[in-house]
Amino acid sequence: MGMTITEKILARKSAQAKVSPGDLVTVGVDTVVFVDTMFVPTRWRKINKLDHPERVVVVLDHRAPVPDRQGAATHQIARAFVEQFGIQRFHDIGYDQGISHQVVADNAYALPGSLLVCSDSHTGSAGVFNCLARGVGVPDVFYAATLGETWFIVGETIRYEMSGKLPRAVTMKDAFLQIAGQYGDHTNTNVEYGGSALAHLSISARKTLTTMSTELSADFAIFDPDEIMCEWIRARRKDEFECFYPDTDAVYKAVRQVDLGALQPLVAFPDSVVENSQPVAAAAGTRIDQAFVGSCANGTLEDLALAAEVVRGRRVDKKVRFIVTPASQAVYRAASEAGIITTLANAGAVVTNATCGACGGTHMGVLGVNETCITSSTRNFKGRMGETSARIFMGSPATVAASAIRGVITDPREFLQ
Amino acid sequence: MNLKFEARVWKFPDNINTDLIIPSGSIYLSAAEQAKLAFKANRPGWVDEMRPGDIIIAGKNFGMGSSRPASRSLKMLGVACVIAESINGLFFRNCINYAFPAMECPGVMALFTEGEIARVNFHDGTINNVTRGQPLRAKILPTKLLDLLQAGGIYPLLEQKGIIEPQI
Numbered sequence: 001m002g003m004t005i006t007e008k009i010l011a012r013k014s015a016q017a018k019v020s021p022g023d024l025v026t027v028g029v030d031t032v033v034f035v036d037t038m039f040v041p042t043r044w045r046k047i048n049k050l051d052h053p054e055r056v057v058v059v060l061d062h063r064a065p066v067p068d069r070q071g072a073a074t075h076q077i078a079r080a081f082v083e084q085f086g087i088q089r090f091h092d093i094g095y096d097q098g099i100s101h102q103v104v105a106d107n108a109y110a111l112p113g114s115l116l117v118c119s120d121s122h123t124g125s126a127g128v129f130n131c132l133a134r135g136v137g138v139p140d141v142f143y144a145a146t147l148g149e150t151w152f153i154v155g156e157t158i159r160y161e162m163s164g165k166l167p168r169a170v171t172m173k174d175a176f177l178q179i180a181g182q183y184g185d186h187t188n189t190n191v192e193y194g195g196s197a198l199a200h201l202s203i204s205a206r207k208t209l210t211t212m213s214t215e216l217s218a219d220f221a222i223f224d225p226d227e228i229m230c231e232w233i234r235a236r237r238k239d240e241f242e243c244f245y246p247d248t249d250a251v252y253k254a255v256r257q258v259d260l261g262a263l264q265p266l267v268a269f270p271d272s273v274v275e276n277s278q279p280v281a282a283a284a285g286t287r288i289d290q291a292f293v294g295s296c297a298n299g300t301l302e303d304l305a306l307a308a309e310v311v312r313g314r315r316v317d318k319k320v321r322f323i324v325t326p327a328s329q330a331v332y333r334a335a336s337e338a339g340i341i342t343t344l345a346n347a348g349a350v351v352t353n354a355t356c357g358a359c360g361g362t363h364m365g366v367l368g369v370n371e372t373c374i375t376s377s378t379r380n381f382k383g384r385m386g387e388t389s390a391r392i393f394m395g396s397p398a399t400v401a402a403s404a405i406r407g408v409i410t411d412p413r414e415f416l417q
Numbered sequence: 418m419n420l421k422f423e424a425r426v427w428k429f430p431d432n433i434n435t436d437l438i439i440p441s442g443s444i445y446l447s448a449a450e451q452a453k454l455a456f457k458a459n460r461p462g463w464v465d466e467m468r469p470g471d472i473i474i475a476g477k478n479f480g481m482g483s484s485r486p487a488s489r490s491l492k493m494l495g496v497a498c499v500i501a502e503s504i505n506g507l508f509f510r511n512c513i514n515y516a517f518p519a520m521e522c523p524g525v526m527a528l529f530t531e532g533e534i535a536r537v538n539f540h541d542g543t544i545n546n547v548t549r550g551q552p553l554r555a556k557i558l559p560t561k562l563l564d565l566l567q568a569g570g571i572y573p574l575l576e577q578k579g580i581i582e583p584q585i
């Protein structure tokens with residue numbers, strides 16, 4: 001009996017010929033990413049020895065630049081740690097700044113067949129590169145960075161075979177909302193994505209799906225490798241790598257078909273991302289106070305370009321705060337060169353520097369009492385973006401931008417014919 | 418650490434997320450202060466009603482969401498353990514690593530009404546509704562994880578090796 005991609009990489013990393021669902025495996029870790037939330041004074045433990053400092057990446061992203069003194073103290077601890085071990089791959093405020101998952105993509109830190117962990121839950125994002133990546137806890141990161149290994153319980157895998165081509169104004173965020181609405185949570189299960197649709201899907205589009213797979217409670221989320229992926233990596237790194245495909249007789253918990261061509265724009269209603277999706281029409285007309293395009297799921301150049309296409313030559317509704325946050329400064333620069341930032345700003349959007357910002361609910365777009373927001377970020381949990389009485393709808397960047405223009409939740413197909 | 422408990426149960430529905438246990442924006446608070454905010458948005462006042470030693474029974478996908486140390490907050494409040502229909506993988510790691518006992522047990526929601534008494538044994542995976550005298554069997558944790566749980570989680574282990582310093 002064959003293995004899924006996740007099982008094959010876990011077998012390789014645990015030096016076994018085969019692993020099966022239910023096994024507890026101890027695996028070597030190739031890359032450990034430290035984000036700024038690791039260094040919060042009440043969480044941080046001074047490290048005396050690192051297993052391999054060159055395997056460590058440090059990224060200051062959640063609140064960057066820092067909005068307050070606690071944040072300043074946190075970033076100082078991070079800089080001291082970088083200094084202590086001479087860590088080269090450090091993304092401080094400035095040119096290399098960005099949300100860790102975008103930084104990993106921008107720099108191809110995640111190689112196919114490798115294992116990457118980080119104490120941020122959306123780390124599965126890097127699965128787009130045929131890499132086994134997963135968000136773990138803060139203690140896990142200390143363990144992996146100092147001892148070079150970690151453990152996983154092997155889960156069963158669900159495979160999504162994607163076919164067709166996304167219609168205009170429909171994005172992979174909508175594909176995610178379809179899966180989350182139709183199938184609910186995937187607790188204790190890995191997800192594997194492949195199929196003929198990949199030929200039409202950019203890395204950024206695919207990455208929305210791996211990033212959002214965290215919201216399915218999936219363990220690992222991973223894509224089949226292909227030439228588009230290999231080219232992305234080769235353009236950024238010289239290292240050799242080996243791609244992993246599923247065995248033809250791999251055993252899956254389920255194989256599900258998704259026809260991207262049959263999808264429509266969807267929104268998740270407030271408070272839950274799973275089992276909560278509806279066509280935009282079900283929420284259309286709902287008055288909003290804030291619209292947000294950004295986060296590790298939807299802050300790419302493509303996302304900003306799509307939002308700009310919607311708002312070009314129009315003005316954001318007077319009662320709406322439209323906040324756009326690129327996922328990295330590299331995205332910011334590319335958007336700037338392409339004129340996207342000017343288009344957004346001319347429409348009345350506020351384009352911020354790269355950071356988690358409004359997604360995390362602690363700076364640059366915190367929601368007030370009883371406010372309503374539509375976001376393209378990762379979570380709409382109660383209180384996630386500010387006050388617990390605030391309502392958070394979730395949609396694609398196109399849906400968010402269309403809603404920002406109209407002042408009410410709006411189907412983006414009105415703007416993108 | 419003794420992994421047998423007998424106490425009153427509190428019930429929580431499906432899909433309880435980590436932001437409900439540790440609200441966004443409380444990241445700089447101490448562990449004790451953070452713990453006081455648990456379930457403030459969905460169940461205000463619960464932290465004052467519950468008593469140390471109580472048990473949480475929950476639906477599926479318990480602990481979905483962020484990597485924040487939500488299990489540490491429940492432990493800090495004195496919750497004895499969580500038994501859920503299913504548990505998010507990242508939350509579960511944080512349970513083991515912060516030495517907070519958690520176990521999955523399909524059918525557990527139907528076994529209890531809130532306020533009844535549960536008897537839970539992590540070693541053999543038995544769960545009993547003492548009030549009604551009904552038993553159920555949970556998935557037993559792998560030995561390695563039970564050991565880690567009993568040893569107090571990851572931090573004592575790394576401290577003993579001299580790899581990390583104790584909390585300041």
Ligand code: SF4
Pocket residue numbers: 062099100120122294295296297355356359360377378
């Ligand atoms: S953008 Fe949001 S979901 Fe992504 S890492 Fe930052 S806070 Fe987490």
